[in-house]
Amino acid sequence: MEVLLYTILTLCVLGVLAAVILYFVAQKFRVEEDPRIDEVEKMLPGANCGGCGFAGCRGMADALVKRDDISELFCPVGGSDCMKAVAAYLGKAAAEKQPEVATVRCGGTCEKRPRTNEFNGAKSCAVAASLYVGETGCAFGCLGFGDCVAACAFDAIHMNPQTGLPEVDPDKCTACGACVKACPKMVIELRKKWPKNRAVYVSCVSKDKGAVVMKACKAGCIGCGKCEKVCAFGAITIANNLAYIDPQKCKLCRKCVNECPTGAIKLVGMDPLPKEPKAPAAPKAAPAEKAAPAAKETPKATQAAAPVEKAAAAPAPKAAPAAKEPNHES
Amino acid sequence: MKTFPMGGVHPSENKLSSARAIEVLPLPEVVNIPLAQHIGAPAVAKVAKGDKVLTGQLIAEAGSFMSANIHSPISGTVTAVDLVPNGQGLRQMMITIKREGDDWAEGIDRSATLVKECNLSAQEIIARIKAAGIVGMGGATFPTHVKLSIPAGKKAECVIINGVECEPYLTSDHRTMLEHGEELVVGVTILMKAVGGEKAYIGIENNKPDAIAHLSKIVAAYKGIEVVPLKVRYPQGGEKQLIAAVTGRQVPPPPALPIDVGAVVCNASTTFAVYQAVQKGMPLIQRVVTITGKSLKEPKNLLTRMGTPVSTLIAAAGGLPENTGKVINGGPMMGRAMVNLDSPVTKGCSGITVMSEHDARRHEASQCIKCAKCVAACPMGLEPYYLSKMTQKKNWDEVEARMITSCIECGCCQSTCPAYLPLLDWIRLGKQTTMGRIRARAAAAAPRK
Structure with a gap:
């Protein structure tokens, strides 16, 4: 009993002694820190994903408080709302960016893009990309080993075993850009997020010539330029045998979707435009179209005007702020 | 018997084609010549579509000091200078030439007569090697003229000829040493002169006793050249391992180079190519390629023009067996699996190994047990x-x-x-x-x- 008593007493004395020492040490070596950093950190989402360029939210909060000009800092997870709240608290002007979503720009599913060999090495896209072209004939497309899935901190991207391609869950995706960095083929792009997760994009990144693409993949962009011609907003450009739809200029009119001969232009969250009667024969009619492009295109536009307008009506009001946003940035 | 001090393994040697004399592969009808078949900057094409070229004519010039010239391996017409998939399926700039006849450029001595005397200065020798576009033919494809240009303040004490060929299956260096021993040794004297070294060693693993005996007999007549038999151990053909095995010196970690310990290492086939370039004016347009594999009908050593499709070599060895799982550019240890058999033979391609499905498949990986x-x-x-x-x-x-x-x-x-x-x-x-x-x-x- 006595031993027990002495033990407890000794420990208590030691504890008190240590507490006193620690108190004075803490006073002496106290690091002055702006209390606002803690407050700002609380406002940030706390995902520590690194999407802002800092190692974690604390680093971002520190920079937000210390820098006078925070227009270059942006939290992709919290988005504009979060940045606005932080800016209001700090009395600074925040950057404003439209919401974005990671988009996998490869349509080379198992059926469309036949396997030509089997990769037997370490199951990683980075390893496969450093060694050779990949399991298919396409040197640009998705390798399918899921480096992007491993990189995602939000469980927002998953491999679809049916297609062999990754799929993004737009509701979970925070556009932090981790998958974009992880992909050695640079297949994933952060694109403007439309309401109801609508999207129109070219689901191919192959810069090969049309004939080479056709041989490797049935869903690839062959750079024919039909979409570029049909686009009324100048949103589509062709470079290096590859079409690209500028998400800032695109109005989701969907005309290009029907025009694409390989189905490389993907439409998400919307019904395609009703096909015109002559649509099935379109590829054959191509030479005739070439002969009189102007004459053909005008009636096409008027014919399609009604459905287009209906379609355009829905996204139009939402497209308006989108059009403004670039102004904010500049 | 000498060997390197640390690590290494001894895989089954499988030198199936070591007893097969070098055969000359018939001239290919079409060749694809990659502009980048060496370490360093790619060569710059000097020809365009429609140009007529002669065998041995310069078709691409070194892009910088760290680069190499490329010559036409056949005579004919350039049909394209475009992106063509290589062995790994990746697109690479290549010059495509369609063969017409067999006309050679001037100044190339194609006879087999041995030319021993070399009265050129070191600079002239290196200039000829550079002009001939010679690169390390053991697989690393380091431009030889760069290796022989000794930086100021450094001194080459010895030249080491790499006749180790430690990679399983491959026998192209072995056959070159046996069939072109005299020329090879003259090549060694040229290299010694180029770098100003007094001593040369030819390192050969003792699984090639015929090559050791043959070269020992030849070098007896030369001063300062010695054949060093080495214990069989992979990767003895690695530059640093070979220097350690032959001289006992350790090359420090990068950025140090072999020259820092006074050694210049050159592969046996490269040495033969140096002889041909300096004494005969022959650019590097052909090489011995081992086509081998347990499932192949006739593993053999083929004197092949650069740019010949790999499929032609496989056909010459009896065709691709049905159970093939992998075709490897190089040997099984360091080679690269190919996905495109129409890709060309390049300067660094010492062999093509065909593996059956059973041999090629890797085992399922499990956990590291820290066995070290x-x-x-x-x-x-x-x-x-x-x-x-x-x-x-x-x-x-x-x-x-x-x-x-x-x-x-x-x-x-x-x-x-x-x-x-x-x-x-x-x-x-x-x-x-x-x-x-x-x-x-x-x-x-x-x-x-």
Whole structure:
């Protein structure tokens, strides 16, 4: 009993002694820190994903408080709302960016893009990309080993075993850009997020010539330029045998979707435009179209005007702020 | 018997074609010549579509000092200078030539007569080697004229000829040493003159007793050249391993080079090519390629023009067997699996190995049990299991501190791993990434100076 008593007493004395020492040490070596950093950190989402360029939210909060000009800092997870709240608290002007979503720009599913060999090495896209072209004939497309899935901190991207391609869950995706960095083929792009997760994009990144693409993949962009011609907003450009739809200029009119001969232009969250009667024969009619492009295109536009307008009506009001946003940035 | 001090393995040798004399492969009808078939800057094409070229004519010029000339291996018409898939399926700039007849450029002596005397100065020899576009033919494809240009303040004490051919299956250097021994030894004297070395060693593993005996007999008549028999051990053909085995000297970690310990290493086939370039004016347009594999009907050694499709070689060896699982450009240890058999033979291609489905398949990988077999096997004294793990964790600072750039990618670690882990796959990625980071740092530091 006595031993027990002495033990407890000794420990208590030691504890008190240590507490006193620690108190004075803490006073002496106290690091002055702006209390606002803690407050700002609380406002940030706390995902520590690194999407802002800092190692974690604390680093971002520190920079937000210390820098006078925070227009270059942006939290992709919290988005504009979060940045606005932080800016209001700090009395600074925040950057404003439209919401974005990671988009996998490869349509080379198992059926469309036949396997030509089997990769037997370490199951990683980075390893496969450093060694050779990949399991298919396409040197640009998705390798399918899921480096992007491993990189995602939000469980927002998953491999679809049916297609062999990754799929993004737009509701979970925070556009932090981790998958974009992880992909050695640079297949994933952060694109403007439309309401109801609508999207129109070219689901191919192959810069090969049309004939080479056709041989490797049935869903690839062959750079024919039909979409570029049909686009009324100048949103589509062709470079290096590859079409690209500028998400800032695109109005989701969907005309290009029907025009694409390989189905490389993907439409998400919307019904395609009703096909015109002559649509099935379109590829054959191509030479005739070439002969009189102007004459053909005008009636096409008027014919399609009604459905287009209906379609355009829905996204139009939402497209308006989108059009403004670039102004904010500049 | 001499060998290198650290690590190494002894895989089954499988030298199936060592007794087969070199055969001349008939001239190909179409060749594809990659502009980048050496380390360094790609060559710059000197011909365009429609041009007529002669055999041995310069068709692409070295893009910088660290680059090599390329000559036409056949005579005919250039049909394209375009992107063509290489063995790995990646598109690469290549010159395509369609053959018409067999007309040679002037100044090339094609006779077999031995020319022993060489009265050129060191500069002239190096200039001829540079003009002939010779690169290391053991697989690393380092431009030979760069290797022979000794930097100021350094001195080459000895030339080491690499006749080790430690890679299983391959026999092209072995056959070259046997059938072109005299020329090879003259090549050694030329190399000694070029670098100003007094001494030369020809390192040969003792699984090639015929080559050791043959060359020993020839070098008896020359001063300062010695044949060094070596114990069979992979990767003895690695430059640093060979220097350690022959001279006992250790090359310090990068950026140190073999010349820092006074050695210049040259492959046996390269030495023969040097003889041909300097004495006969013959550019590097052909090489001996071993076409081998247990399932092949006739493994053999073929004197092949550069740019010949690999499929032609396979056809000459009896065709591709049905159960083929892998065709490898090179040997099974360091070679690269090919996805495109129409890709061309290049300057660094010493062999084509055909593996059956059963032999080619890797075992299912399990967990690392920290047995450290890979550490014991690494000839560079690295820790492969750790480098592989740290690469997977993207800890680039750590892999750089642990000397990942010293890795010679020999594959000893992976071949010895009882858990069948793809160690080299990861380390190669880590090495590439680290080299990229070092280059980026250097580029960022440069403008400040």
